[in-house]
Amino acid sequence: MSNLATTGxxxxxxxxxxxxxxxxxxxxxxAQADLTAALDASAVDAIRAAWNENHILLFRGQTLSPDAxxxxxxxxxxxxxxxxxxxxxxxxxxxxxxxxxxxxxxxxSETRNTGRNWHSDYSYTGRPAAASMLxxxxxxxxxxxxxFCNMVRAYETLSDKMKRIVDGLEAVYDIGxxxxxxxxxxxKTAELRRINPPIAHPAVxxxxxxxxxxLYVSERASHFHGMTAEESRPLIQxxxxxxxxxxxxxxxxxxxxxxxxxxxRTTMHIALADFDPAAPRHMLRTTLLGEPSGFVVDG
Ligand code: SIN
Numbered sequence: 001m002s003n004l005a006t007t008g009x010x011x012x013x014x015x016x017x018x019x020x021x022x023x024x025x026x027x028x029x030x031a032q033a034d035l036t037a038a039l040d041a042s043a044v045d046a047i048r049a050a051w052n053e054n055h056i057l058l059f060r061g062q063t064l065s066p067d068a069x070x071x072x073x074x075x076x077x078x079x080x081x082x083x084x085x086x087x088x089x090x091x092x093x094x095x096x097x098x099x100x101x102x103x104x105x106x107x108x109s110e111t112r113n114t115g116r117n118w119h120s121d122y123s124y125t126g127r128p129a130a131a132s133m134l135x136x137x138x139x140x141x142x143x144x145x146x147x148f149c150n151m152v153r154a155y156e157t158l159s160d161k162m163k164r165i166v167d168g169l170e171a172v173y174d175i176g177x178x179x180x181x182x183x184x185x186x187x188k189t190a191e192l193r194r195i196n197p198p199i200a201h202p203a204v205x206x207x208x209x210x211x212x213x214x215l216y217v218s219e220r221a222s223h224f225h226g227m228t229a230e231e232s233r234p235l236i237q238x239x240x241x242x243x244x245x246x247x248x249x250x251x252x253x254x255x256x257x258x259x260x261x262x263x264x265r266t267t268m269h270i271a272l273a274d275f276d277p278a279a280p281r282h283m284l285r286t287t288l289l290g291e292p293s294g295f296v297v298d299g
Contacts, residue, residue: 004017004018004030004032004039004043004046004047016042016046017030017033017046017050018030018031018032019031019050019054021054022058022250022252023249023250023251024247025150025247025248025249025250026054026055026056026148026149026150026250026267027054027055027057027148027250027252028050028053028054028056028057028058029057029059029060030047030050030057030058030059033059033062034062035059035062035064035068035072035259036063036064036068039072044075044076047261048076048209051131051261051263052209052210055148055150055152055262055263055266055267056148056250056261056262056263056267057260057261058252058259058260058261059258059259059260060255060258061257062135062257062259063257064135064257064259066090066093066096066284067093069096069133069135069259069284070093070095070096070286072133072259073133073288074095076131077130077131077289078289079095079286079287079288080095080122080127080129080287080289081094081095082095082096082097083195084122084196085097085192086195087110087188087191087192088110088111088114090284095286095287096284096285096286097284097285097286097287098111098284098285099111099114099115099281099282099283099284099285100280100281100283101277101280101281101282102282110184110185110188112277113179113180113183113273114180114271115146115179115269115270116179116180116271116272117177117178117179117218117219117220117270118149118218118219118240118243118244118268118269118270119178119218119219119268119269119270120151120216120218120265120268120269121264121287122264123173123218123220123221123264124173124174124178124196124198125196125199126199126292126293126294126296127289127291127292127293128201128264128265128290128293128294129264129287129288129289129290130263130264130288130289130290130291131262131263131264131287131288132262132264132285132286132288133259133260133261133285133286133287133288134146134259134260134262134283134284134285135257135258135259135283135284135285136254136255136256136257136258136259136282136283137256137283137284138280138281138282139254139255139256139280139281139282140275140276140279140280140281141276141279142274142275142276143272143274143275143276144254144271144274144279144281145251145252145253145254145272145274146251146252146254146260146269146270146271146272147244147249147251147252147269147270147272148249148250148251148262148267148268148269149243149249149250149268149269150248150249150266150267151214151216151243151265151266151267151268152207152212152213152214152266153248154214154215154239154242154243154248155204155213155214155215156213157242158215158242165235166203166204166215166217166239167203167204169203169204169224169225169227170200170201170202170203170224170225170226170294171200171202171203171216171217171218171221171223171224171225171236172198172199172200172221172222172223172224172225173198173199173200173201173220173221173222173294174198174220174221174222175192175193175196175220176193177220177221177222178220179219197296197297198222198296198297198298199294199295199297200225200294200295200296200297201216201293201294202293203215203216203217203224203239204216205265205293207265208265208291210266214265214266215243216265217236217239217240217243218240218268219240221236223236224236225297243268244268244270264290265290
């Protein structure tokens with residue numbers, strides 16, 4: 001672990017890394033890490049353990065080229081080539097999704113409003129993202145923050161009866177419920193809907209590493225399978241409001257050269273429109289493929 005500082009301080013399961021908590025509910029900063037250096041297996045294991053424990057990890061002060069970002073992310077699993085949203089990839093690097101408000105091809109980027117409602121990445125696909133890593137290359141002078149919530153705590157803080165109800169549900173995910181999608185090119189949006197038909201996933205998922213149960217319901221769920229939208233909506237709204245209570249949230253204020261890694265199976269996030277849209281915000285995202293899940297539904 002030569003490129004990761006160690007504390008010798010046994011904190012939770014993460015002895016070895018220099019970890020500082022970011023929020024009460026979730027998040028830790030890994031201090032003094034250089035992600036461009038080759039990571040040995042023990043460093044990868046230590047990061048994975050810290051990630052399982054804290055759900056999101058922050059690495060500040062990283063200078064990462066696209067290739068270095070891909071190399072780092074690839075140490076943790078198979079990288080998604082973003083075929084579900086093929087229009088938004090970094091040219092020559094399909095493993096990188098652009099989240100930017102810079103001009104692209106003389107037009108404002110279609111990803112300028114990415115992530116504006118609470119969600120877990122690629123929940124509308126058959127391999128919802130295991131984890132994402134977002135790297136900040138440019139940020140507005142104020143705002144452009146991202147909020148994260150802890151879906152393990154969200155599940156654990158439900159009453160036993162409500163747990164039993166949601167344990168038996170599948171939420172249907174619809175890419176059309178991505179906030180701002182209707183501001184995008186209609187032809188591309190139609191293609192995104194064709195590639196990603198509505199898909200049902202368990203409303204509670206068990207994390208493959210930690211074995212913990214996490215709520216898996218977001219603002220991109222249209223209804224519960226077998227229930228009407230009218231029947232489902234109040235419960236979806238309650239669960240999202242419950243999951244995103246202030247005590248269950250961490251708000252990240254970006255600095256240039258931050259890399260934030262989050263587990264999409266145990267968190268949701270939202271990219272806030274809390275900044276001047278004329279001020280550049282330019283982020284690169286890598287996405288780790290999750291386990292195959294779900295079944296396509298008619299609607
Ligand atoms: C995303 O939803 O993947 C992007 C989040 C952000 O831009 O803060």
